[in-house]
Amino acid sequence: MPEINKDNKKIVKVESGHRISEYVKSNEYIAAIVDGTLHDLSDVLESGRDAVLIHVDSEEGMRILRHSAAHLLAQAVTEIFPDALPNAGPATDDGFYYDFRMQPIGMEDLSKVEERMREISSKKLKIEKRELNKRELLELFKNNKYKIDRIMENVKDGTSSTVYSQGEYVDFCRGPHVPETSYIKAFKLLSIASTNYRGDVKLESMVRIYGTAFPDEKSLKLYIKNREEAAKRDHRKIGAEMDLFVFNPDRAPGLPLYTSNGAFIRNQLIDFMRNLNRENGWMEVCTPHLFRDTMWKQSGHYAKYKDDMFLFTLADGDEYALKPMNCPGHITIFENSPHSYRDMPVKMSEFGTVYRYEKSGEVGGLSRPRTFTIDDGHAFLRPDQIKEEIGLTLDMIMKSMGIMLSGWPISFDLSLMDKNHPESYLLQYKCRKCTHIIEPVRKSANASDIQCPECGSVDLEPDFSVWDSATDQLRSALVSRNIAFKEFEGEAAFYGPKIDVHVKDAFGRSWQLSTLQLDFNMPRSFGLYFINSESKHETPIMLHRAIFGSIERLIVILLESYFGKLPTWLSPLQVYLIPVSEAYADYASEIEKMLKSRGIMCILDLSSETVGKKIKLIRTKRPSYICVVGENERNNNTITVRNRKDSQVTLAVDEFINKLTKEINERRIEQSF
RNA sequence: GCCACUGUAGCUUAGCUGGUUGAGCAGCUGAUUCGUAAUCAGCAGGUCGGGGGUUCAAAUCCCCCCGGUGGCUCCA
Structure with missing residues (x-):
């Protein structure tokens, strides 16, 4: 994620009866905060106020942009799949998603949806807010049970709330949003996932579409590039290349x-x-790695994590569990x-x-x-x-x-x-009547289920x-x-x-x-x-x-x-040693012996390949140092050393070993040569 | 468990609209003894994840299963 400029704050004085947008010249400002609450730019203020404009590059601005992008996604999906019922679509830390009740779709559909989003964006549809009372809201969304659920939960009887519309599409939402669809231009749909209504596996499954949006194309590209770069650095790939660990899904699923x-x-x-x-x-x-179930019952792990524990019963009926903690x-x-x-x-x-x-x-x-x-x-x-x-x-x-x-x-x-929620925690209580201190307990949320052991009062004060x-x-x-x-x-x-x-x-x-x-x-x-x-x-x-x-x-x-090029003290291949030909194998072996006697992880490659090929093929193993010895080195008792950054130096063997030992013992990140 | 994507030799991969798989690297054998990102030649290696179906014919089309990868917390 690009750095967010938190100082992009601009304050304008809005006179009573005027829209905030009348004071906004740049379309880099997309919403405003007045008296601590978020407002659309189209809002009319009833009395004169300072409005803090939200820049699209700010953290808040990005969330608003992405939330608007989620609406754009929902509009495109419902246009292409008229049966799709939108549920909810918030902004996340680095993008947005929207959940729909619909037939499962594939990646081909995703590009169609994205294309439609671009069309809608370029139409520059105004994103308009309307205030409706609860009855009107229920009427408007009568065909979408998910929206009805949300209205029932969030709008009290006799009060009203807002809907946002862009073209034909209307969503129940508290906003704010960007002023029009063209503000959403740098976006990309990323993946499809299955989820359940309210995250509950017992409820119906829904299609979740993930995407991200940025203020400009450049930041979006950077984000995508970072994602790809991170994928290239996947530890599983590096681990396989460096031969660090093995997974066997049949014999030991999930066990490295x-x-x-x-x-x-x-x-x-x-x-x-x-x-x-x-x-x-x-x-x-x-x-030990396993204990009787009795201990886990006493610790409370059994009650809470039973389904996530490896439990087993022996022939004599005793139950054991591998320790989760x-x-x-x-x-x-x-x-x-x-x-x-x-x-x-x-x-x-x-x-x-x-x-x-x-x-x-x-x-x-x-x-x-x-x-x-x-x-x-x-x-x-x-x-x-x-x-x-x-x-x-x-x-x-x-x-x-x-x-x-x-x-x-x-x-x-x-x-x-x-x-405000003392019942969520293990707390000591004090009896208001007799001032007796009650040992720490966790009260249940609603009930007055605890009484003072001295006087029986339930009038307890959290301490x-x-x-x-x-x-x-x-x-x-x-x-x-x-x-x-x-x-x-x-x-x-x-x-x-x-x-x-x-x-x-x-x-x-x-x-x-x-x-x-x-x-x-x-x-x-x-x-x-x-x-x-x-x-x-x-x-x-x-x-x-x-x-x-x-x-x-x-x-x-x-x-x-x-990228696998670990600091030398962590590297399983600290020195990869190559003699230029068989004639120098003895000299190389001497060096190998010295390195090994210092505990340095070293491989001496005496195979008959060329130096160039050995260097080429060892690269995936990420050696800290590649060392070559030949006629020159043998004559002068030196070694030629190439580091992780491919820079090369020839120096005395003693000096090399001493400095390398120091580098390892001091756990240095930077290399000595 | 659910959804999407994916599964051809140890690794990377070719195989178009169906005509029983082609390569590079690694491995092995031999030659080469070489100065910093691949010396040459040869050999071997594949139940195309598994099972079923359609077909004269399936790696390819259909169904089921099994792995792998991403996601399944962020509430209008």
């Missing part, structure tokens, strides 16, 4: 097998994180011994391989496998230790991202609770103090590291607030890596405690944290972003 090359990359990443864990007091543990295993270790407040925090880490039964259509490559390994960690904390521990974990994140993905934009999201304190500590940990972050209200898990870390690659794709989640629930459901300074049992707070996230996904990110 790593070759020695792939295993090398994994192990390098794991070694790196293992050291970082040690430096930061995360003690490595090792837990590592936390209960770590809890089992924690439980085994008493803990004083002085020993806290207790921090366990594990490269924990988990198994999740993803639905058949959802698995694919390393990005959506059915087994993956998390650089998992669970800290058992006293309530006052959150800030310190989060701060240290943020340091680990900054350090590891700097080493692996130097210079990539990183963003931090802090997810908070929505205090946010634990959440507030935890959230403040997360926030101040971020602030203490000078980290910019965004807050998202209502995005917290029911059991606690969290911080998510995303990185953005060279193609503008955002990837989630680290997560830090506080958990007030699991320590409670397992009855965990530590002995506090008053010799009383106190429940610890758990921190679930992963820095890489899944190692599989990290490998995907590294392969796709480096």
Whole structure:
């Protein structure tokens, strides 16, 4: 996605009784904000106001443009397929879609639809808004049950709402939209998908058409080019070329097998994180891959994720499950011994391989496998230790991202609770009558199903103090590291607030890596405690944290972003060594021995092919260095080295090996030569 | 699971409107001993994803199944 210019703000004074459009000279402005609400340019203001014009290049402007493009799509589809019933068509982060109840269509139909959209666009149809009352709305859309559903849900009796029309096409919509169809000129339909009404598999299936639109042809082209470029860098293609992993759909669907090359990359990443864990007091543990169902029932995973777990029953009737998460295993270790407040925090880490039964259509490559390994960690904390521990974990994140993905934009999201819906969260309550504190529970949405155990009153007040304190500590940990972050209200898990870390690659794709989640629930459901300074049992707070996230996904990110040309410390082929002829095989073997004794990944190619051919054919394996030795090198005890960018230098063998060893040990991204 | 696209040798691929598959690379054998993106020659490798049907004849047309890929959260 191209950069969005957020400073394209223009404010005009609109006098009472006038249309906003009268003050707009350029067709780069497509809508306006007045007193915080969105308006069409055709709107007449009843009293004089400042209107903030929305530029088509702004984030808001793009959404409006794409939403209008979705309407254009619906118009074209209903013209070509009169039986198609439009449901809904919003803008998405990088385009738009529209859902229709209709016969399945194919890609040929898509180009027909796109052609029709262009025709309609060039007709410069005015996009007009009308206000209708509920009765009129229901009458207008009487043949479309989906629109009727939406009207019933969104328009209260006796009130009115808006419809937008362009030519013959009318849609129930709250807008705003661009002024006329010709504003939508740079667009493309991308794909067809099946979806169900309201996303519910039990309801009828619908055809979803995806597309995207941009303010100008150039940005559209760039977007399409980036998509194609990203496809070329698909990790599955690169992985096959470099011989990193194998998939066998018959024997192990969705379960990757790593070759020695792939295993090398994994192990390098794991070694790196293992050291970082040690430096930061995360003690490595090792837990089994399967547990009895009883544990999963206690943890709550069974109730929530039963359908996504690999479950099986043994001959004696005992039920087991492969672990979908590592936390209960770590809890089992924690439980085994008493803990004083002085020993806290207790921090366990594990490269924990988990198994999740993803639905058949959802698995694919390393990005959506059915087994993956998390650089998992669970800290058992006293309530006052959150800030310190989060701060240290943020340091680990900054350090590891700097080493692996130097210079990539990183963003931090802090997810908070929505205090208007306390019933969505695990909360402590206070009895308004007798001030008794009720242990954390999750109230159900409507019922007054909880009563005070002391006086029986149902008049309970949510006590946010634990959440507030935890959230403040997360926030101040971020602030203490000078980290910019965004807050998202209502995005917290029911059991606690969290911080998510995303990185953005060279193609503008955002990837989630680290997560830090506080958990007030699991320590409670397992009855965990530590002995506090008053010799009383106190429940610890758990921190679930992963820095890489899944190692599989990290490998995907590294392969796709480096195009397979990994930093040398991660490369399974660090040196590819060629003697110019058999006569120099001995000299090359000596060098090979020296490299191997330093642990450098090296292949010596003594086959009878020409140097040119060997270089040509090794390219898909992406060696860090291609080294050639012959008469010159042997006479001077040197080596000729060609790097990933194909620049070449001849230097002393000792110097090469020393600098290369340093490059690998220091995990440098840039090459030494 | 649902929809679209797709499936010819290990990889990349030719095969038009039906006449039982053609190549390049990789592999193997031999020659060549060579200075940075393919040395030469030969050999071998395919139930055209699987099954059924139409037809004198199917990789090609029809039906069913199985893989792979994209999508199935963003609500007028």
